[in-house]
Amino acid sequence: MPFEDYNILLPPWMDTHETHAKYNIAETCVASISLDDLRGLSxxxxxxxxxxxxxxxxxxxxxxxxxxxxxxxxxxxxxxxxxxxxxxxxxxxxxxxxxxxxxxxxxxxxxxxxxxxxxxxxxxxxxxxxxxxxxxxxxxxxxxxxxxxxxxxxxxxxxxxxxxxxxxxxxxxxxxxxxxxxxxxxxxxxxxxxxxxxxxxxxxxxxxxxxxxxxxxxxxxxxxxxxxxxxxxxxxxxxxxxxxxxxxxxxxxxxxxxxxxxxxxxxxxxxxxxxxxxxNNCIHSLLSRNIQLAKRNLEILDSFVESHRWACEWVKPVAGTTAFVKFSNMGAPVNDVAFCGKLMEETSVMLVPGSRCFGEGKDFKGFVRFGFCCETEVLEEGLEKMRLYMKKGYRTVPLADEEGA
Ligand SMILES: Cc1ncc(COP(=O)(O)O)c(C=O)c1O
CATH class of the missing domain: 3.40.640.10 (Type I PLP-dependent aspartate aminotransferase-like (Major domain))
Known part of the structure; x- marks a missing residue:
């Protein structure tokens, strides 16, 4: 089958935005390290x-x-x-x-x-x-x-x-x-x-x-x-x-x-x-760094979700580096593609729209994937920008199935 017959979902979104997003809180890797860092952990x-x-x-x-x-x-x-x-x-x-x-x-x-x-x-x-x-x-x-x-x-x-x-x-x-x-x-x-x-x-x-x-x-x-x-x-x-x-x-x-x-x-x-x-000389300290980072960052994301319960809900993650959070307005899911697009444009915060990248446009309307194991400062600053956006711009985000993507 020719390539154009397939709708590749996530990689183009990541490619388009990840190199210029100031706050990439969509990345699925635990904050990357250098060879110097690796040697330091050994x-x-x-x-x-x-x-x-x-x-x-x-x-x-x-x-x-x-x-x-x-x-x-x-x-x-x-x-x-x-x-x-x-x-x-x-x-x-x-x-x-x-x-x-x-x-x-x-x-x-x-x-x-x-x-x-x-x-x-x-x-x-x-x-x-x-x-x-x-x-x-x-x-x-x-x-x-x-x-x-x-x-x-x-x-x-x-x-x-x-x-x-x-x-x-x-x-x-x-x-x-x-x-x-x-x-x-x-x-x-x-x-x-x-x-x-x-x-x-x-x-x-x-x-x-x-x-x-x-x-x-x-x-x-x-x-x-x-x-x-x-x-x-x-x-x-x-x-x-x-x-x-x-x-x-x-x-x-x-x-x-x-x-x-x-x-x-x-x-x-x-x-x-x-x-x-x-x-054995390295793996334990590397994993300990990464699990601690994941725990710390998850608590930060948790407090964001808790303070925005009027707009979002989730099943709090248990493992891994990602969280799938559903955003809605007055009970109706927002257009997650438009939401992520506006966030990127207006705040340089990068997230992944769930319906576009995981649901082929049909499922997971309103869902947004966070990758929360980035550097803690990036997560904190990104969520701070989002907090401001939630106060001012969020009400302009269209609902799912409305125009605006
Ligand atoms: C579930 C899953 N499998 C595999 C990969 C590919 O990862 P890599 O090729 O970097 O090991 C990813 C990347 O996001 C993933 O989420």
């Missing part, structure tokens, strides 16, 4: 991240042993995970793409969590699969209903795709739902693919909670795949390193074949930076 600041005398070969094709071992350790809490069951990719976006390209085609049926990152359902469609949405319900704290999933399964269903923690709502799929999901998948011999790019930013749920979601790889079913990256939770989007992990060697080999046509290897420099960040 307990072993004397160790080199990269030796400039190293020859710049392709490196290890599937990703360096060091990086894959560091990652395998992250999945070994319950049962050892092997480094050879991991493939390194240029970001999670490429990890997701590789999985779909390797495993999904015409004639397959796929069930995808909705709303979510558009790539997760759009690429399977482009590859010729039939896609059904498994809708997270705003009225039920963005939870997924297993009975609804059962009703979506067809004889040709091949894969169930989830995003946990969830972009845009910041909800998590709780352990009990994951257990039931595994049962259903096992019964029908389906692959579960979990985009876990926002793990482990758990700012409002503790590992001791019965709802705390383990990685999909820890639940005892082999036909599961997790993707992740250094971009969001580890503040290193600029190195473009992500991964595919599965306990099934068959799945990994199918993805490796697909990857041979698209990737060869990731940059050796990027691989080494990622390995350094995920090393």
């Amino acid at each position: 307990e072993d600041s004397s160790s080199e991240i990269w030796s400039s005398s190293t020859k710049l070969t392709y490196g290890t094709i599937r990703g360096s042993e060091k990086l894959r071992t560091n990652l395998a350790d992250r999945y070994s809490a319950k049962k050892p995970f092997q480094a050879h069951n991991i493939l390194i990719t240029p970001g999670a976006i490429s990890a997701n793409m590789t999985i779909f390209y390797g495993l999904i085609g015409k004639g397959d049926h796929v069930i995808c969590h909705y709303p979510t990152y558009q790539q997760l359902y759009e690429i399977p469609k482009r590859l010729g699969a039939e896609v059904d949405y498994w809708r997270a319900d705003e009225m039920k704290k963005w939870q997924l209903d297993i009975e609804e999933l059962k009703g979506l399964i067809r004889p040709n269903t091949k894969m169930i795709i989830i995003n946990n923690p969830h972009n845009p709502s910041g909800a998590v799929i709780p352990k009990a739902t994951l257990d039931s999901l595994i049962e259903v998948a096992e019964e029908h011999d389906l692959i579960i693919m979990a985009d876990e790019v926002y793990r482990p930013i758990f700012h409002s749920i503790s590992p001791g909670s019965p709802d705390f979601p383990p990685s999909i790889l820890s639940l005892g079913y082999a036909k599961t795949i997790a993707t992740g990256s250094l971009s969001k939770a580890y503040s290193l989007a600029g190195i473009r390193v992500g991964w595919i992990a599965s306990r099934s060697s068959e799945i990994i080999e199918a993805c490796a074949q697909a990857r041979d046509y698209t990737t060869i290897s990731v940059s050796q420099l990027d691989d080494q930076i990622a390995a350094y960040a995920l090393d």
Whole structure:
């Protein structure tokens, strides 16, 4: 199908506004860091991240042993995970793409969590699969209903795709739902693919909670795949390193074949930076910085939402870096595209309109996605500008379905 037949939603909005927004409070990465910052976070600041005398070969094709071992350790809490069951990719976006390209085609049926990152359902469609949405319900704290999933399964269903923690709502799929999901998948011999790019930013749920979601790889079913990256939770989007992990060697080999046509290897420099960040000397302080930042910033956003209850409501996020907030006027949802456009134009505050970027124009009218894990000062100043706008300009924002976008 030609590209113009597809309505790509979020990337053009981000591209148009993010380079000149003064207050980007839409970004999904935890505030990015530099190599100097990374070295400063390491307990072993004397160790080199990269030796400039190293020859710049392709490196290890599937990703360096060091990086894959560091990652395998992250999945070994319950049962050892092997480094050879991991493939390194240029970001999670490429990890997701590789999985779909390797495993999904015409004639397959796929069930995808909705709303979510558009790539997760759009690429399977482009590859010729039939896609059904498994809708997270705003009225039920963005939870997924297993009975609804059962009703979506067809004889040709091949894969169930989830995003946990969830972009845009910041909800998590709780352990009990994951257990039931595994049962259903096992019964029908389906692959579960979990985009876990926002793990482990758990700012409002503790590992001791019965709802705390383990990685999909820890639940005892082999036909599961997790993707992740250094971009969001580890503040290193600029190195473009992500991964595919599965306990099934068959799945990994199918993805490796697909990857041979698209990737060869990731940059050796990027691989080494990622390995350094995920090393035991560094990962704990990096995650501690990021979870603290997420907690602090969420409280700031919470106080904004609480003081504007007359205009907005939300299901307060539990994990990840995003929040999905619904804005209305006298009970009717506002035109979120016009609202975000006006905010950008008049205050240089950047947000993401939910109906345009997550709902194909039909769903999520009035919703706005915040990415609240930016530098705290940016969030504070951005929300201050928004406060002024809410007093003066908000009443001029048209309602959903009115003109003004
Ligand atoms: C759910 C989800 N998956 C994957 C990605 C891609 O991230 P990256 O390629 O930087 O790892 C994003 C980016 O916003 C995302 O939100």
